[in-house]
Amino acid sequence: MQRTVFFISDGTGITAETLGHSLLTQFEGVEFKQVRIPFVDNEEKARAAVRQIEQAAERDGERAIVFNTVVNPELCSLLATSRGLVLDLFAAFLAPLEAELNTKRTPKVGRAHGMSGEKNYDARIHAMNYALAHDDGVAPEYDEADVVLVGVSRSGKTPTCLYLALHYGVSAGNYPLTEEDLEKMRLPDSLRPWRGKLFGLSIDPERLHQIRQARRPNSRYADIRQCRREVAEAEALFEKEGVRWLSTTHTSIEEIASKMLQLLGIERHFY
Amino acid sequence: MQRTVFFISDGTGITAETLGHSLLTQFEGVEFKQVRIPFVDNEEKARAAVRQIEQAAERDGERAIVFNTVVNPELCSLLATSRGLVLDLFAAFLAPLEAELNTKRTPKVGRAHGMSGEKNYDARIHAMNYALAHDDGVAPEYDEADVVLVGVSRSGKTPTCLYLALHYGVSAGNYPLTEEDLEKMRLPDSLRPWRGKLFGLSIDPERLHQIRQARRPNSRYADIRQCRREVAEAEALFEKEGVRWLSTTHTSIEEIASKMLQLLGIERHFY
Numbered sequence: 001m002q003r004t005v006f007f008i009s010d011g012t013g014i015t016a017e018t019l020g021h022s023l024l025t026q027f028e029g030v031e032f033k034q035v036r037i038p039f040v041d042n043e044e045k046a047r048a049a050v051r052q053i054e055q056a057a058e059r060d061g062e063r064a065i066v067f068n069t070v071v072n073p074e075l076c077s078l079l080a081t082s083r084g085l086v087l088d089l090f091a092a093f094l095a096p097l098e099a100e101l102n103t104k105r106t107p108k109v110g111r112a113h114g115m116s117g118e119k120n121y122d123a124r125i126h127a128m129n130y131a132l133a134h135d136d137g138v139a140p141e142y143d144e145a146d147v148v149l150v151g152v153s154r155s156g157k158t159p160t161c162l163y164l165a166l167h168y169g170v171s172a173g174n175y176p177l178t179e180e181d182l183e184k185m186r187l188p189d190s191l192r193p194w195r196g197k198l199f200g201l202s203i204d205p206e207r208l209h210q211i212r213q214a215r216r217p218n219s220r221y222a223d224i225r226q227c228r229r230e231v232a233e234a235e236a237l238f239e240k241e242g243v244r245w246l247s248t249t250h251t252s253i254e255e256i257a258s259k260m261l262q263l264l265g266i267e268r269h270f271y
Numbered sequence: 272m273q274r275t276v277f278f279i280s281d282g283t284g285i286t287a288e289t290l291g292h293s294l295l296t297q298f299e300g301v302e303f304k305q306v307r308i309p310f311v312d313n314e315e316k317a318r319a320a321v322r323q324i325e326q327a328a329e330r331d332g333e334r335a336i337v338f339n340t341v342v343n344p345e346l347c348s349l350l351a352t353s354r355g356l357v358l359d360l361f362a363a364f365l366a367p368l369e370a371e372l373n374t375k376r377t378p379k380v381g382r383a384h385g386m387s388g389e390k391n392y393d394a395r396i397h398a399m400n401y402a403l404a405h406d407d408g409v410a411p412e413y414d415e416a417d418v419v420l421v422g423v424s425r426s427g428k429t430p431t432c433l434y435l436a437l438h439y440g441v442s443a444g445n446y447p448l449t450e451e452d453l454e455k456m457r458l459p460d461s462l463r464p465w466r467g468k469l470f471g472l473s474i475d476p477e478r479l480h481q482i483r484q485a486r487r488p489n490s491r492y493a494d495i496r497q498c499r500r501e502v503a504e505a506e507a508l509f510e511k512e513g514v515r516w517l518s519t520t521h522t523s524i525e526e527i528a529s530k531m532l533q534l535l536g537i538e539r540h541f542y
Contacts, residue, residue, distance in 0.1 A: 011526070011529075012528075012529035013529060014289065014525055014529070015293040018286050018289040019286055019289070019290045019364075023365065023368060026376040027377070028377045036529075036533075038529045038530070039530065039533070065368070069293065071297070085371045087368075089290065089364075090293070093290075093294050093358050094294065094297065097294060097297075097336070097358075100336060103300065103301065105298055106299045121523075124524070125430055128430050128433065158399070158403075159399050162433050166430065166524070207389075253395070253437070254283045254285055255282070255283055257283075258282075258283035258307075258309045258310075259309070259310065261307075262310070268307075
């Protein structure tokens with residue numbers, strides 16, 4: 001069974017997609033064709049969206065499911081004229097919030113992800129530049145860092161640092177554990193001043209082997225025995241030095257970032 | 272007036288934060304202290320969350336607002352015992368979806384952002400490595416790119432490329448327009464084979480001056496006349512060459528990415 005799902009928004013569509021997708025993951029065995037229609041901020045675009053919803057219904061033989069976060073009531077009414085199950089993700093909660101806050105909302109479109117404020121932009125770019133400048137141990141000086149990720153090569157440090165920067169504005173450096181560090185079974189002296197900021201990432205050796213193999217096929221670097229040894233040593237090192245750590249193998253970047261911020265008590269720098 | 276807001280989830284909390292924050296932006300004049308409580312997946316953690324909600328109410332003299340995406344009904348009942356306005360962001364939509372899909376949901380916690388599937392992970396990391404390897408015109412060969420961002424230095428190309436990679440799995444290269452390109456008022460020959468993938472970014476000269484000034488104070492690079500000239504020439508070049516473009520000045524990275532994907536008809540590569 002295939003069902004078409006629309007995410008309709010007057011802004012980026014990120015809120016509609018995020019909640020809508022979360023809801024869909026609760027239903028197994030249905031194949032969803034997902035279509036994003038962002039920036040629906042006038043009648044013409046709303047009518048075009050209605051046409052797309054009608055066409056999907058004709059094609060699928062079933063009405064489409066529509067996750068809607070458009071704020072303007074007239075445009076919502078227009079969307080409601082379509083043959084679709086239109087779920088209005090904002091409307092359900094605005095009334096109780098108005099009652100609770102004892103204030104009327106100020107409807108403005110596309111606010112949710114309009115992080116165009118200079119302060120927010122600067123915080124985010126600053127964190128991104130920090131991550132790029134302190135990637136892979138190139139500048140092991142972490143005074144300004146909120147967190148420093150430590151782990152063997154290809155354990156997921158760089159994507160996590162960049163995600164922390166772009167999503168939370170958090171400045172993260174990262175340092176790859178070298179064979180020398182692992183043989184000595186101690187943190188390098190250069191990392192000691194920032195011990196409280198360290199966070200370890202580990203990974204299943206088989207998965208590490210697979211990732212490294214794609215990068216440098218049949219190298220010593222990718223050899224499964226090498227991967228097993230490095231991972232075992234890195235985890236022993238984290239335990240010995242009291243560095244909190246997580247395995248990235250069955251954990252998405254979102255989950256790693258969220259868990260790490262919680263464990264280290266770091267607040268996001270912007271919304 | 273300050274009100275404490277909790278985002279409570281059995282996973283990362285991203286869905287609760289995203290919709291919750293979108294709703295809050297509709298209310299002006301209220302200061303919200305926002306607290307994320309992710310990974311609430313057992314009774315003990317739910318009771319700890321209830322205690323935090325109680326403490327906030329005592330501190331603020333007003334009950335807290337709680338955006339909840341916990342899936343487990345028993346844990347939700349526990350959270351509902353707190354003195355807080357508990358808005359259950361999933362519950363409202365699961366019943367109509369069950370009816371529409373004629374199937375019961377399969378409640379599993381923390382699914383929404385559990386993108387730990389190897390295929391998703393690989394797509395994302397591939398796109399991120401692509402962006403890093405093709406940043407700033409270092410490898411102007413864009414066969415594999417989904418899109419190539421073009422613009423003057425500091426117009427926002429790199430953060431947009433990395434966001435496209437991490438959020439959408441889209442492979443984006445970027446090429447900085449040089450003074451030579453601008454003087455000749457034509458795209459460099461090296462870019463011509465990928466003309467259909469080009470997308471221009473521009474920026475207000477005053478804002479560009481401010482950003483460059485922070486980077487290289489009082490340089491020719493940061494000079495306001497230089498910024499004005501480069502921006503005017505870049506925009507003229509986009510128009511002349513038929514390259515679609517956007518200004519990043521009052522547009523967040525989320526908005527730029529969403530608009531660009533819509534304009535170029537590029538689909539996200541994972542959820």
